[in-house]
Amino acid sequence: MSAEEGASTTAEVERALAELVRATGAHIGVVYLLKPEDQTVRMAFVTGVSQRIAMPWSQVALAATVPVAEAARGRPVWVANHAELARRFPRTALALPYHVAMSAVPLASGGTRWGALLQMWPATHAPDLSDQETWAIDDGASRISGLLLRAMQEGHPLRPTELRTVSPPLARHAEPGAELTERFPEGTCALDLDGRITFLTKHAVDLLGSSREGLLGARLWEALPWLNDPGYENSYLGALFSRLPASFTALRPPDRWLAFHLYPDATGISVRITPCEAPRDDVDPVLMPTEEPARPGNLFRLLHLSSTLTDAVGVEDVTEAVTNQIMPVINAQALALVTADEGRLHVLGWRGFRGDIAAGFDRLPVTADTPVVRTILSGEPLFSTDGDELRRTSPSVRMDPDKSSFAYLPMFASGRTIGCCVLGYDRRHTFSLDERAVLTSLAGVIAQALERARLYDSKNQVALGLQAALLPQELPKIPSLQVVVRYLPATDGLDIGGDFYDLIRLDDTSAGAVIGDVQGHNVNAAALMGQVRTAVHAYASAGASPDEVLARTNRLLIDSCSTLFTSCLYAHLDLRDNRARLATAGHLPPILLHPDGHTEILDVPTGILLGVEPQPEYRTVDVSLPPGSVLAFYTDGLVEVPGIDLGRSIDELAAQLGEGDPRSLESLSETLVRCAERTRQSFRGGDDIALLLIKSERE
Structure with a gap:
């Protein structure tokens, strides 16, 4: 088989992926191919985002508990929103903290598993796939699997050696529209799917305090030192992946605050830049709603700190990592880790709650009507902005009187809820949708770390016991x-x-x-x-x-x-x-x-x-x-x-x-x-x- 024929098969896969995305209305489509020798699935084709942005998700272990790996193992996955993603796949939810719905289906034909097909939609998608979408996904997966089988039979199997980007739709408008945007009092610029500036108005140049030459073709957070924080790029990524509007505020030194409003579509993102007032001191710094000025970087610090749980070995290590390193970043003043075993609650560790209150959780039967038990039994998080109201609705439960707001987060691992992570706040705390999703994801990661730690402790006791016996x-x-x-x-x-x-x-x-x-x-x-x-x-x-x-x-x-x-x-x-x-x-x-x-x-x-x-x-x-x-x-x-x-x-x-x-x-x-x-x-x-x-x- 000639190189030209191999390139033709590759082009056919690209075309099939592009046509599938158009048929389903998805804004991101990815073909992952299995690499049997190292038991991974690797991204081979992607549309809707650039290679640079796709790279962090370009490879996953076949045994991992993530949607793509599950699909590659033969099990289709549908996740309707980020809250469901946080509950079922907490690590994926933390790595992809954006409001999306996703489908992952196997690619298989001729008795061979090739990999997985992933698609994403905005989280505004209906809770279930429509019949038309389901048919299109099945047809597209079958078509791509057939192409992969044919390539193997003809002697040039497609390998995930190089990530190929399928081009987005052509831009709908040309340069003549520029005079229209120049008339607006605010600044306007356009970003492509890789975050680079493709167009900006004179007002945008003036507000950003730079030159047109220094900005065109660059990324905002790379061209401007005062935007060089991961949180600002994350706002762009949030809009890109979710295809939903996003916004953030930033301080242009020495004292000028600017608001950035991002509006995405399939070809890129339009950005509106306006002067604004400084954020209030009492604004919660963790993942503020888009209408509030957010302080950047907290999400990324949270993701970094959650990785410390990977290194935690025993249950004591996990508890210490959560209370010492993660709790301060999520801005909670109190935390308790509670598990359920043999019909009773067990407190693994706490900080910030009164000792008698935390001890009151311990040995409590799972038949008790408390927020902790309700969260464990239902598997659904409970957020209470008004602690007094929660006390009125649960009069028989002792709650720390010094705390004004609470979050009860299910710790979900191995297909079941193993416990509850309780957060307490000294001041009234409003939980945004983004924050709820991240906290739920974090509780899932804590649960998985605890599950590993408990298994480690059990194995360690067996090992030490065996050594002692011999x-x-x-x-x-x-x-x-x-x-x-x-x-x-x-x-x-x-x-x-x-x-x-x-x-x-x-x-x-x-x-x-x-x-x-x-x-x-x-x-x-x-x-x-x-x-x-x-x-x-x-x-x-x-x-x-x-x-x-x-x-x-x-x-x-x-x-x-x-x-x-x-x-x-x-x-x-x-x-x-x-x-x-x-x-x-x-x-x-x-x-x-x-x-x-x-x-x-x-x-x-x-x-x-x-x-x-x-x-x-x-x-x-x-x-x-x-x-x-x-x-x-x-x-x-x-x-x-x-x-x-x-x-x-x-x-x-x-x-x-x-x-x-x-x-x-x-x-x-x-x-x-x-x-x-x-x-x-x-x-x-x-x-x-x-x-x-x-x-x-x-x-």
Whole structure:
């Protein structure tokens, strides 16, 4: 198939998209194509907005909970307005905070899924698609899917490698209309679909305080430093995406306020510029109605702060992020996060409400007639500008008397309402439509973050519990030996570590000590760790020498066909003669603290890791263990530091051991672990730490 024929197919898809948009009356149309190798859907064709403006939405993960991804997975989506978008797809609503209705349908043919077809209308659209619109969408999706199938069959499948823009309709008027606009007392300019100025009157030039040459072909917020705030561009984007009028005010330095009124259509946006008065100090800065002067940037700060929830791990982190970072931006003076579990409410956290009021939510049955319960059961937000009226309608509910307005926002996740976010305001607060939509979206994002956090906390508890169960609950008390162990897991979700240790009573005058580290951080590593510890314990208890213990354990791993390797250090402690016989399978060398205070890094013949070769050779070494000496076993989490030689780190550990007080193994172990933790935090390390200190006391 020639390049010309491939270009012809591309042109046919562009034409089909343009004709579909005209048939449905949509003002934006997008074809997303599936990219199977990285499980994403990518924007391939767009009409109604420029490439630059479309780019933030040009790629989404196939598994994401967004309309386009759901359609690409085979499920059509219709969203009638932004409020519904905020409830069902809160992340999309925050990323696309404009008053639109949208349809997303699958593109599929010949048993192959190609991607998704997205269209947008103003939010003034009817609650449902008409029969004619439905037919046109089905026909257009079928037509585009057929073109994609044909392209594949002919050997030139269309790939989402380059975003192509389908041209908007031609402008309806030419330059001769300019004299008409010049007669108006206000300034007038025209912006194209990329926000660039294509026309402006002399009055507009004068009001903006610039030159015609400096403005034509530029974007207002780029050409004028005092309009260089994301909030002003967002007003343009709001009008562009919703095809509804919008307005904002801005201060032209030093003291001149201007009002900008935006009127969009399919070819661009007309802007009327008029002088106005300074905004009142009592105007709420969050997403003011279009008739009020809005302060720019708050929406974008809110979007930025909501992204902090993505980094929050546990429930406590989510609660802290909401109360400390998001609450101030939305200008609320009080906030409570309330969930519903097992028929009762549970308060996860609050700020700004009186303690007794917030505590009154806790353990309240979901049968109670309260705004919180009504919001959870209905899944619909409740906004009360007049707190006194709310108290009259709910006389049995205790409400903070210091708050004048309230918002009860459903926290919707996993197809259900999991709780309610309660906002309180010290002064009377009027909730605009835009603000209601954003707050509802934000509550949905909080809900999804909480759902992830609760899952993380649950998995983390399972991981820590599994680790604890696989390690000895208590070490045996052995005469003439003082033993202290420290174990610090670096667990993240189910990333379970494989460090292990044990102390084994052999008879009245001997004991065994072992430490090791299984490769990896997962359930398989933890399970193998349990097997290795059990095997070492069994072989040592049967009287095997250190080299035999390692050899037999290695054979067990080879026979089990494990793909994980294990380091292990085993010592047979002769308490009668004050000696130790050691063997190692690739583990870090032990350190001996002598009674006179000097330390020695013991040279144990290194054997190969367990589970690598069927018949490796492990050799032993005998060392003196005089009374008062301390033998230190440890894993790499205690000494490994990125960018620092391991030998140097072991030397530093030996020096720290020598500087400690051997009379108290507890304080000595705490000192060593504390130093390692500080290093790990500095270098963002994440490995487990295991430390076993053994002090000989027999004279």
